[in-house]
Amino acid sequence: MDMLELIKSRRSIRAFEQERPSRAVIQECLEAAIWAPNPTNQQPWEFIVLAGEKLAKVNACIEQQFFERMQGSGYDDLPEVCEKRKDEIMETISKAAEQEGINPGQFFEKMLRFFDAPVAVLFLHYARDEDSYKYGTAAALQNFLLAAHARGLGSCWLGIVTICQEDIKALLEIPDDKTLLGGVAVGIPVKDSTLNTFERPRVPANELTTWYGL
Ligand SMILES: Cc1cc2nc3c(=O)[nH]c(=O)nc-3n(C[C@H](O)[C@H](O)[C@H](O)COP(=O)(O)O)c2cc1C
Numbered sequence: 576m577d578m579l580e581l582i583k584s585r586r587s588i589r590a591f592e593q594e595r596p597s598r599a600v601i602q603e604c605l606e607a608a609i610w611a612p613n614p615t616n617q618q619p620w621e622f623i624v625l626a627g628e629k630l631a632k633v634n635a636c637i638e639q640q641f642f643e644r645m646q647g648s649g650y651d652d653l654p655e656v657c658e659k660r661k662d663e664i665m666e667t668i669s670k671a672a673e674q675e676g677i678n679p680g681q682f683f684e685k686m687l688r689f690f691d692a693p694v695a696v697l698f699l700h701y702a703r704d705e706d707s708y709k710y711g712t713a714a715a716l717q718n719f720l721l722a723a724h725a726r727g728l729g730s731c732w733l734g735i736v737t738i739c740q741e742d743i744k745a746l747l748e749i750p751d752d753k754t755l756l757g758g759v760a761v762g763i764p765v766k767d768s769t770l771n772t773f774e775r776p777r778v779p780a781n782e783l784t785t786w787y788g789l
Pocket of ligand 1: 585586587588642664685688731732733735757775
């Protein structure tokens with residue numbers, strides 16, 4: 576598939592088959608991750624792949640700790656235009672879940688369990704006050720998502736799990752000098768689930784671009 580087509584056809588996947596992808600294919604996606612641009616090639620990232628019992632333990636930890644950790648965190652002061660787009664997509668996702676017989680509470684619980692995906696990958700980086708390690712690791716994560724899509728796997732970037740990062744770090748004995756950038760749910764997409772197929776509109780690039788000299 577052409578690269579542009581690949582990029583444009585990737586979607587966040589939120590309904591997964593239980594069949595577990597092989598270690599080899601996850602390894603290939605991580606090989607794509609490490610070729611991301613990153614600050615002065617310091618490669619500040621690290622990855623943790625979770626499946627089976629260990630993933631179940633992490634899921635249980637997140638479900639247990641999330642609501643306490645959530646106090647005080649949230650989206651405050653979003654730019655008006657972004658708030659509107661967020662509300663629109665949240666409504667669309669809720670309707671899609673409803674069509675699959677999942678109520679909003681159940682949907683949220685599934686999100687805290689990596690949408691019941693058979694594999695989850697954590698993206699970490701060395702902790703720093705400034706953001707460059709975060710940018711590099713985010714670029715690695717995007718490479719991973721695209722490689723997964725190219726291999727027929729579905730994925731969803733889950734920022735929400737970082738709210739429980741201290742709990743996850745304690746459970747997995749991750750040292751304090753590491754920060755969790757995000758988790759990714761990975762697996763084979765349920766083909767016709769509305770949770771995977773709903774529209775995700777984009778503002779056209781030409782409405783967001785100022786051109787000079789070209
Ligand atoms: C930093 C970041 C955090 C995200 N966290 C979540 C999340 O916690 N839960 C979720 O369902 N999707 C999450 N997403 C996925 C976005 O909701 C998704 O990318 C967006 O709605 C656009 O849809 P698309 O990826 O299918 O194009 C996150 C994406 C990013 C980049």
